[in-house]
Amino acid sequence: MTATRKHTALPKAQILVEALPWLTRHHGKTVVIKFGGNAMVDEELKAAFAQDVVFLRHAGLKPVVVHGGGPQISRALDRHGIVSEFKAGLRVTTEDAMDVVRMVLAGQVQRELVGLLNRHGPLAVGLTGEDAHTLTATKHQPEIDGELVDIGRVGQITDIDTGAIQALLADGRIPVVSSIARSQDDHHVYNVNADTAAAALAAALGAETLMVLTDVEGLYEDWPNSDEVISRLTASQLEKLLPELSSGMVPKMEGCLHAVRGGVNTARVIDGRVQHSILLEIFTDEGIGTMVVPDEQGES
Ligand SMILES: Nc1ncnc2c1ncn2[C@@H]1O[C@H](COP(=O)(O)OP(=O)(O)O)[C@@H](O)[C@H]1O
Numbered sequence: 001m002t003a004t005r006k007h008t009a010l011p012k013a014q015i016l017v018e019a020l021p022w023l024t025r026h027h028g029k030t031v032v033i034k035f036g037g038n039a040m041v042d043e044e045l046k047a048a049f050a051q052d053v054v055f056l057r058h059a060g061l062k063p064v065v066v067h068g069g070g071p072q073i074s075r076a077l078d079r080h081g082i083v084s085e086f087k088a089g090l091r092v093t094t095e096d097a098m099d100v101v102r103m104v105l106a107g108q109v110q111r112e113l114v115g116l117l118n119r120h121g122p123l124a125v126g127l128t129g130e131d132a133h134t135l136t137a138t139k140h141q142p143e144i145d146g147e148l149v150d151i152g153r154v155g156q157i158t159d160i161d162t163g164a165i166q167a168l169l170a171d172g173r174i175p176v177v178s179s180i181a182r183s184q185d186d187h188h189v190y191n192v193n194a195d196t197a198a199a200a201l202a203a204a205l206g207a208e209t210l211m212v213l214t215d216v217e218g219l220y221e222d223w224p225n226s227d228e229v230i231s232r233l234t235a236s237q238l239e240k241l242l243p244e245l246s247s248g249m250v251p252k253m254e255g256c257l258h259a260v261r262g263g264v265n266t267a268r269v270i271d272g273r274v275q276h277s278i279l280l281e282i283f284t285d286e287g288i289g290t291m292v293v294p295d296e297q298g299e300s
């Protein structure tokens, strides 16, 4: 009986041992995980995401969650009779739309993730970039066809104060951040793309890794004509590719570039629709999805 039990438990022990090199490399390190709204497919997946994050925390890492909620915002705007429009991958955000964005991100999506994480103990604390000056922004006007375009209350991050997040991490908590920023004069709030916010936070926190969970397998080489995923590229290679990218991939890959250039060791875009995609990263040397590395790490 005991021998049988030992026999069936052995593969499980081996699996834990296989994770050891990754866990050793990341012990005590900060990992910023961006959970995209498109990757929040169903309840099971969201619960599995929470388990993975709690696992990392108990394995000695310091996970910081930055969440999106694009589709959830679009649905809520629709209910308010506001049509969603995107320019340069960013939501055109009127004053009225901003109220809805804030309500959905901070009041719904963030609360839900905090709840799922806290099923495992008193770990997660939610905040938005407005809290403790975490994210300060000015109005962002993207350049489209050589002209600056007004897209309303969309913010470009100018300052980051990591104090509140660092304090939570030091206390063993898991910060869950909504991508809303305050203006310098504190008169209004801005809608910040969640990929951009996650990347900026990863750089400011000196994170080891940025993981971006989305609804595709990674960066496709020739999207939408082929589903060949680029598995690894350097910051310079990515920089050359940026002008060719479209829609949601623009802020995502710009964010990865910003993070890696800002000192983050690796930035990864992975398929959040796959259950336990974060843990799968731990058990595969080259990882899944697309990995962006600093130029010094070259091609391999
Ligand atoms: N080269 C590309 N490779 C993969 N996806 C791309 C590419 N170019 C554009 N996309 C689009 O970007 C989307 C992901 O961005 P987005 O919709 O903002 O997701 P999220 O909610 O996770 O931030 C994909 O679903 C795909 O439609």
Ligand SMILES: CC(=O)N[C@@H](CCC(=O)OP(=O)(O)O)C(=O)O
Pocket: 035, 036, 037, 038, 067, 068, 069, 070, 071, 073, 089, 090, 091, 101, 154, 155, 179, 191, 192, 193, 194, 195, 248
């Ligand atoms: C300025 C801007 O576009 N903000 C985004 C914020 C949410 C987000 O980025 O969510 P995903 O990561 O799920 O796309 C928006 O309003 O949709």
